Amino acid sequence: MTIPTPPPGLPRTAGELRASGHAPRSVKAELRANLLTALRSGRALWPGIVGFDRTVLPQLERALIAGHDVVLLGERGQGKTRLLRSLVELLDEWTPVIEGSELGEHPLQPITPASRRRAAELGDDLPVAWRHRSERYVEKLATPDTSVGDLVGDVDPVKVAEGRSLGDPETIHFGLVPRAHRGIVTVNELPDLAERIQVALLNVMEERDIQIRGYSLRLPLDVLLVATANPEDYTNRGRIITPLKDRFGAEIRTHYPLEVEDEVALVRQEADLPAEVGDHLLEVIARFVGHLRESSAVDQRSGVSARFAIAAAETVSAAALHRAAITGEHPAVARPVDLEAVPAVLRGKIEFEAGEEGREDELLGYLLRRAVADTARGLFAGLDLGPLAQAVADGHPVATGERVSGHDLLTALPELPVLHQVAERLDVRAGDPPGRIASAVELALESLFLAKKLGKDAEDDRSVYS
Known part of the structure; x- marks a missing residue:
C-alpha cells in the first residue's frame, strides 16, 4: 500500500502545532465528530457495503457516536471484516505524531517515558511528523498460538542485553495494541484467542493500561477496539470470556443479504x-x-x-x-x-x-x-x-x-x-x-x-x- 505524502505547510514542531490552535482529541471523539459531519452532509459513509443500510449500519453508527468498542457477531462471509476496515475513512486524513516515537504519540500528549523525556528536553522544538489515516488501522487474525506478547508486549532481551535493568519500562517491546495508540485495532475471530490471552485485553479495554511480566505501565492508551466473531453456538474452538464480552459497549449481529x-x-x-x-x-x-x-x-x-x-x-x-x-x-x-x-x-x-x-x-x-x-x-x-x-x-x-x-x-x-x-x-x-x-x-x-x-x-x- 502506498502511503500519500503529507501536504505542505503543516506544523513541523510542537511549538508550531500549539500555535496553530491544534487541540488533541481522542480517537473516539474524532470518529464521532467525523461521523456526525458526514451524516449531516449526506455523504456516503460505507462504500461497498451492501444490504446493511437499515439494519447493521444504523446500529454501528450509534455505537461509534456513543464511543463504544464493538464486536460484530455473524456467520462466515457476511462482510464483517470489510465493514470494520471501512472505519478508517472516518478518521482525520492526517494526524500529528512525535517524529520517531514508537507508539505514534501526540506531540502535545506524550505517554511513554522516552517521549516524555524528549518533550521535556526539546520543548517547542520537539519534531512533529504527520501520519495518514491508513496507518492508524491494524488488524490481527486471532489464532490459538497468539501470545500476550503479540497483542500487548513483552520484555525485549536485546534491550536488557544493552545494560538496562529488567525493571526499566524501556526494556519493553510493545505489541500490536499499544502500537495502535490513537488508532483502530481489529481482532478477527476473537473466540479463537485462548482465554488467558483474552484476559490480557481486559485492562486495555477498561483501565486503558497494560501489564507486562509483573509490572504495570500506566500508559493511557487511546484505541478503538473492534472485533469479529462467529456466534458462540457455531464455533467449537472457543468463546469470548464473559468479562471481556461485558467490556464491549456494543454487540451487533450481522446477516446475509435479506433481498x-x-x-x-x-x-x-x-x-x-x-x-x-x-x-x-x-x-x-x-x-x-x-x-x-x-x-x-x-x-x-x-x-x-x-x-x-x-x-x-x-x-x-x-x-x-x-x-x-x-x-x-x-x-x-x-x-x-x-x-x-x-x-x-x-x-x-x-x-x-x-x-x-x-x-x-x-x-x-x-x-x-x-x-x-x-x-x-x-x-x-x-x-x-x-x-x-x-x-x-x-x-x-x-x-x-x-x-x-x-x-x-x-x-x-x-x-x-x-x-x-x-x-x-x-x-x-x-x-x-x-x-x-x-x-x-x-x-x-x-x-x-x-x-x-x-x-x-x-x-x-x-x-x-x-
Missing part, C-alpha cells in the same frame, strides 16, 4: 467475471444461495457465505468462456446450461447436516432447479410461452450444451413473436449478440421443462429440449 436484489448487487460488485453473466443468471444464483440458507439439510450454524455466491458467478462465467473457446463464439455469454457447473465445483464450500451423506448432489441439483424456476416465474409472469413449447413439440427440438453455440441454439427454432417478448423481458434487444439472445431463450425453455411442458433428454455431451 435477492442485494445479493445480486453484491455478486456484481465483487465477482471477477471474464465472460458476460446476465442479471437473470445472477438472480438464479442469488435465489439458489437463499434456498441453501433456508434448507434444513445444510448446517446453518456454519452458514452459506456470500463468497459462495461470488464463486458461483465466477464459475458460471468461466463455463461460458470455456464453451466460447470450443465453439468460437464471440463474445462469451453465459447461459442457463452453465449453471450446471456450480454444484460440482462448489459442493465442498457447504457443510451439510449429519445424515445427509450421499444426498448432497441430489439436494444441490433440486435447489438449483427450484431457483431457476422461481427466477423464470418472476421474469416471465403474464407471458404466454405456449407458442414456444408448441414450436418445439412440432418438430423443432433445441439442443444446448458445452459444444452448442448461441447461434446454433437460435437457428433450431422458427421465427416466433414470443421469442422477442422473452428477450424484451430480460432487456435483450434484437441487435444484441446471439449469445445474449440465446441465454434468454434458453431460460424460457428451461422454465417450460421444469413446468413439465417440455421434455429434456441427455445426448452425449448435450441436452435436447423436445
Whole structure:
C-alpha cells in the first residue's frame, strides 16, 4: 500500500502545532465528530457495503457516536471484516505524531517515558511528523498460538542485553495494541484467542493500561477496539470470556443479504467475471444461495457465505468462456446450461447436516432447479410461452450444451413473436449478440421443462429440449 505524502505547510514542531490552535482529541471523539459531519452532509459513509443500510449500519453508527468498542457477531462471509476496515475513512486524513516515537504519540500528549523525556528536553522544538489515516488501522487474525506478547508486549532481551535493568519500562517491546495508540485495532475471530490471552485485553479495554511480566505501565492508551466473531453456538474452538464480552459497549449481529436484489448487487460488485453473466443468471444464483440458507439439510450454524455466491458467478462465467473457446463464439455469454457447473465445483464450500451423506448432489441439483424456476416465474409472469413449447413439440427440438453455440441454439427454432417478448423481458434487444439472445431463450425453455411442458433428454455431451 502506498502511503500519500503529507501536504505542505503543516506544523513541523510542537511549538508550531500549539500555535496553530491544534487541540488533541481522542480517537473516539474524532470518529464521532467525523461521523456526525458526514451524516449531516449526506455523504456516503460505507462504500461497498451492501444490504446493511437499515439494519447493521444504523446500529454501528450509534455505537461509534456513543464511543463504544464493538464486536460484530455473524456467520462466515457476511462482510464483517470489510465493514470494520471501512472505519478508517472516518478518521482525520492526517494526524500529528512525535517524529520517531514508537507508539505514534501526540506531540502535545506524550505517554511513554522516552517521549516524555524528549518533550521535556526539546520543548517547542520537539519534531512533529504527520501520519495518514491508513496507518492508524491494524488488524490481527486471532489464532490459538497468539501470545500476550503479540497483542500487548513483552520484555525485549536485546534491550536488557544493552545494560538496562529488567525493571526499566524501556526494556519493553510493545505489541500490536499499544502500537495502535490513537488508532483502530481489529481482532478477527476473537473466540479463537485462548482465554488467558483474552484476559490480557481486559485492562486495555477498561483501565486503558497494560501489564507486562509483573509490572504495570500506566500508559493511557487511546484505541478503538473492534472485533469479529462467529456466534458462540457455531464455533467449537472457543468463546469470548464473559468479562471481556461485558467490556464491549456494543454487540451487533450481522446477516446475509435479506433481498435477492442485494445479493445480486453484491455478486456484481465483487465477482471477477471474464465472460458476460446476465442479471437473470445472477438472480438464479442469488435465489439458489437463499434456498441453501433456508434448507434444513445444510448446517446453518456454519452458514452459506456470500463468497459462495461470488464463486458461483465466477464459475458460471468461466463455463461460458470455456464453451466460447470450443465453439468460437464471440463474445462469451453465459447461459442457463452453465449453471450446471456450480454444484460440482462448489459442493465442498457447504457443510451439510449429519445424515445427509450421499444426498448432497441430489439436494444441490433440486435447489438449483427450484431457483431457476422461481427466477423464470418472476421474469416471465403474464407471458404466454405456449407458442414456444408448441414450436418445439412440432418438430423443432433445441439442443444446448458445452459444444452448442448461441447461434446454433437460435437457428433450431422458427421465427416466433414470443421469442422477442422473452428477450424484451430480460432487456435483450434484437441487435444484441446471439449469445445474449440465446441465454434468454434458453431460460424460457428451461422454465417450460421444469413446468413439465417440455421434455429434456441427455445426448452425449448435450441436452435436447423436445
